[in-house]
Amino acid sequence: MKIGILTGGGDCPGLNPVIRAVVRKADNSGDEVLGIKYGWKGLLEKDVMPLDQFSVSGILHKGGTMLGTSRTNPYKQDNGSKILHENFKELGLDALIAVGGEDTLGVANKLYEEGLNIVGVPKTIDNDLSATDFTFGFDTAVNTVMDCIDRLHTTAESHNRVMVVEVMGRHAGWIAGYSGIAGGADYILIPEIPTDIDDVCNSLKERHRKGKKFSIVVVSEGATLTNNALFTQEKKLDSFGHVRLGGIGQALGGLIEEKTGFETRVTVLGHIQRGGSPTAFDRILGTRYGVKAYDLVKQEKFGTMTALRGTKITAVSLNEATAKLKTMDMELYDIAKIFFG
Ligand code: F6P
Numbered sequence: 001m002k003i004g005i006l007t008g009g010g011d012c013p014g015l016n017p018v019i020r021a022v023v024r025k026a027d028n029s030g031d032e033v034l035g036i037k038y039g040w041k042g043l044l045e046k047d048v049m050p051l052d053q054f055s056v057s058g059i060l061h062k063g064g065t066m067l068g069t070s071r072t073n074p075y076k077q078d079n080g081s082k083i084l085h086e087n088f089k090e091l092g093l094d095a096l097i098a099v100g101g102e103d104t105l106g107v108a109n110k111l112y113e114e115g116l117n118i119v120g121v122p123k124t125i126d127n128d129l130s131a132t133d134f135t136f137g138f139d140t141a142v143n144t145v146m147d148c149i150d151r152l153h154t155t156a157e158s159h160n161r162v163m164v165v166e167v168m169g170r171h172a173g174w175i176a177g178y179s180g181i182a183g184g185a186d187y188i189l190i191p192e193i194p195t196d197i198d199d200v201c202n203s204l205k206e207r208h209r210k211g212k213k214f215s216i217v218v219v220s221e222g223a224t225l226t227n228n229a230l231f232t233q234e235k236k237l238d239s240f241g242h243v244r245l246g247g248i249g250q251a252l253g254g255l256i257e258e259k260t261g262f263e264t265r266v267t268v269l270g271h272i273q274r275g276g277s278p279t280a281f282d283r284i285l286g287t288r289y290g291v292k293a294y295d296l297v298k299q300e301k302f303g304t305m306t307a308l309r310g311t312k313i314t315a316v317s318l319n320e321a322t323a324k325l326k327t328m329d330m331e332l333y334d335i336a337k338i339f340f341g
Pocket residue numbers: 010011101124125126168169170221245274
């Protein structure tokens with residue numbers, strides 16, 4: 001078989017382990033793998049590179065993606081879907097493995113419904129894809145944020161300050177929730193629940209009243225304050241209709257200082273969370289997804305996505321995976337709340 005593989009959307013640690021696993025398993029079985037560069041853009045432009053076990057050697061521990069990525073939406077281009085169908089055929093592909101988040105897999109699902117042989121692999125640091133317990137990239141991001149919170153603790157404590165940490169998480173507060181619990185945050189704001197600024201300030205005041213002299217507040221970039229809009233860096237939308245988020249950290253820090261009188265500093269972690277080497281968990285999850293994706297192709301189970309359910313890797317329908325986003329588990333948020341104030 002000739003199997004194409006592409007990585008689309010925001011990069012994250014763990015993409016290279018998937019590519020490596022697909023190629024190694026295919027190579028062992030005498031199948032050919034064609035790397036498609038920069039996500040759907042590469043399939044639109046036939047920008048490809050053959051992959052064998054030598055070309056994927058030494059990439060397991062590297063973050064990012066050796067194939068490059070982009071946020072190209074083929075359905076936003078004239079004849080985009082027609083060109084993809086033609087190029088799929090011209091490149092001689094029997095199947096395509098699309099590695100991505102809600103946007104890339106949404107396109108994969110449409111193309112499957114139009115007749116292409118596609119298998120999906122879920123990735124996103126946001127961990128907001130349905131039908132899988134975890135996406136790779138998330139664990140690495142959480143560990144990076146936890147490490148940053150640990151560092152902020154010592155300086156916060158030395159200066160008696162409130163430290164606000166803005167983290168990624170467009171629609172879901174998984175990163176804020178997990179890293180906040182792991183890092184011992186004193187308040188966590190997530191996109192799922194618009195937060196009353198007075199609640200944050202009262203909670204911090206209560207903590208200081210009990211004798212604590214510093215506090216750590218973790219906020220998702222997609223969180224909102226009651227009756228306020230999303231904080232964005234610009235109004236422009238990308239081809240999937242997303243705006244660039246950012247700014248809630250600064251706004252929140254200013255309000256906290258104004259309303260509590262506590263000196264406050266803000267750190268925006270940004271793309272630091274998407275960079276660097278994948279954790280062992282993400283390397284193993286990526287490897288297991290890659291092997292499973294290859295197996296699904298060989299079994300001709302198209303229109304499916306690899307998923308982690310409990311400890312087992314399984315297959316779910318792309319339709320189910322892309323129908324709605326997986327928002328943060330509120331039982332987990334209730335656990336985080338025990339440590340507020
Ligand atoms: O979708 C993953 C994500 O990291 C979001 O948390 C964030 O809002 C977005 O990507 C940032 O994307 P970009 O690469 O366009 O800056």
